[in-house]
Amino acid sequence: MTSDVQYFVRKITQNREWLNYNRQDYRPFQIKFVLGAPIALTVPWVNFDGLLGHLMLLHSLGRDYFLLPAKLNIRPYLRGHARYVPLKRTGKVTHASVSILEPNVAKLTTLYKRFEADTTRLGRYRTRKIRLGSGYYRLHALQTPYVAAKTVTFYVNGVFDLIRDLIKSHVFALGNEIRVGFGVVRNVEFTLLSEDWSLVKDGKAMRPIPVEMCEEYEMATMLAYKAPYWHPDSVELCVPPGAKCKLKKCYET
Amino acid sequence: MKLEVEKAKRLFILWAETERFEQKVAEAKQIIESALARYNKPYVAFSGGKDSTVMLHLVLQYKPDVMVFLWDYGKYLLPRKIFKEILNIADTLKAHNLRIETTNAYLLLKDKAHNIKGSVLLEHIIPSLKNIEGYDCVFVGLREEESLKRRRRMHAQKNITCIPEVWPLATWRWLDIWAYIFKHNLPYISIYNLYGPLVGWDKARFVSFFDHDFDHLGASNVDSFLMWKFKHEDRRDNTK
Helix, strand or coil: CCHHHHHHHHHHHCCCHHHCCCHHHEEEEEEEEEECCCEECCCCCCEHHHHHHHHHHHHHHHHHHHHCCCCCCCHHHCCHHHHCCCECEECCEECECECEEECCCEEEEEEEECCCHHHCCCHHHCCCCCCCCCCCCCCEEEEEEEECCCEEEEEEEEEHHHHHHHHHHHCCECCECHHHCCCEEEEEEEEECCCCCCCEECCEECCCEEHHHEEEECCCEEEECCCCCCCHHHEEEEECCCCEEEECHHHCC | CHHHHHHHHHHHHHHCCCHHHHHHHHHHHHHHHHHHHHCCCEEEEECCCHHHHHHHHHHHHHCCCCEEEEECCCCCCCCHHHHHHHHHHHHHCCCCCEEEECCCHHHHHHHHCCCHHHHHHHHHHHHHHHHCCCCCEEECCCCHHHCHHHHHHHHCCCCCCCCCEECCCCCCCHHHHHHHHHHCCCCCCCHHHHHHHHHCCCCCCCCCCCCHHHHHHCCHHHHHHHCCCCCCHHHHHHCC
8 A cells, every 4th residue: 555545544544533424314305405596517417426535535634635645546455334435335336416406407608717827836937938729727617507407316224424514515516617707506405205206206307327227218328437537437227317217126125 | 410400400491492502503513514514434522421422312313323432530539430321322322333432540540540541542542543544533412611721722723632623512512512412312321420419510520539639620528528439449359
């Protein structure tokens, strides 16, 4: 184990009291984020389990979270609850729906990344002419899709208190481009539910569900079904959110 | 989304009634007629996009047996569902002499296939079309409006291959293209209905998706937002 991994694993495991829970603590509930600004997205939804994993690491590591090397996988070195998000699991998936945006009408805007001479260390090149049309100091105009949603709802089955505390203490915005003010969260409402709608609601998939877990399904496409959602190994033939599907009896809750 | 498409459609049909539009169509027809009179064995370069669909429809009115050349970017860069739509368009327009060419490099290199079109199509296949099969002209649906680079190339009458190019739609605007499509009720690939309302009907373009060679023509953010169904299509082979 490298010293980097040792450092982060020690930091995560030394403060584990907040992670103590049992399977009996899982409860279905709804989380409703009331937004104060449009939410910018790179895929049409936000995955809640990915968000929760991010919050757990942020909570454990504090500011060190931002020092984590991008390609360092510390998960194999973690033990017990620290390895998993506090969500119920069925088959291959966690009980967390994708975001339900209301209203859900996509728009497009352009963000500009500008080179600023005053804040950049140019060293000995300071006096030279700088090319802004291409190369390292290129100016970018990034097309960014956004949804002017008023609320974002997730259906979750997990450890209610733990998830509520994590969200209340760390989530101030949702989605992409939050540094420029997109997806600002004004209020969060938590509601306990009697039914679990985190996988299927009214016969429709609420998250990407691998087809091997389904008895019947309307359509299937290659999608990431688990975090990290950007990783190619997470991709499998899945029923996309919103498509009709029926889980196999062994996976029904 | 459907409502926005219908709204745009009504606007384009109105534009199709204008005199300026009629002039553009007449001009394009004249270019095609003179090219057919001048060259013996022309063919049409067809990509499946809106411009080449319009051009194919115009050329087929004069020469129904013209060879229609379609370059297949392979399943990793062009999802098969979209490719089937392209074939359906050619079929609906009654392009019976359709010729599809591709290369195994797309299957071997998958989404890392760079500049394959240049090295295989432009350097080998098109010269053989001229030297072996005797094609002497190609109809290409380029428009001056698309980019400064294209405008300069067209003004300089510069061909990128050894076969002389004819550009019947050179002076057409995006509005003319959509007006022609909706006026004649031509089929077009469904992704325009996704991109049109979001990025604008003037900027909606069809190029092979997730292909780094065409990154400069689009935005990966927008592609992954709208084309999420196809983003991981290349992983389908690995699924048991």
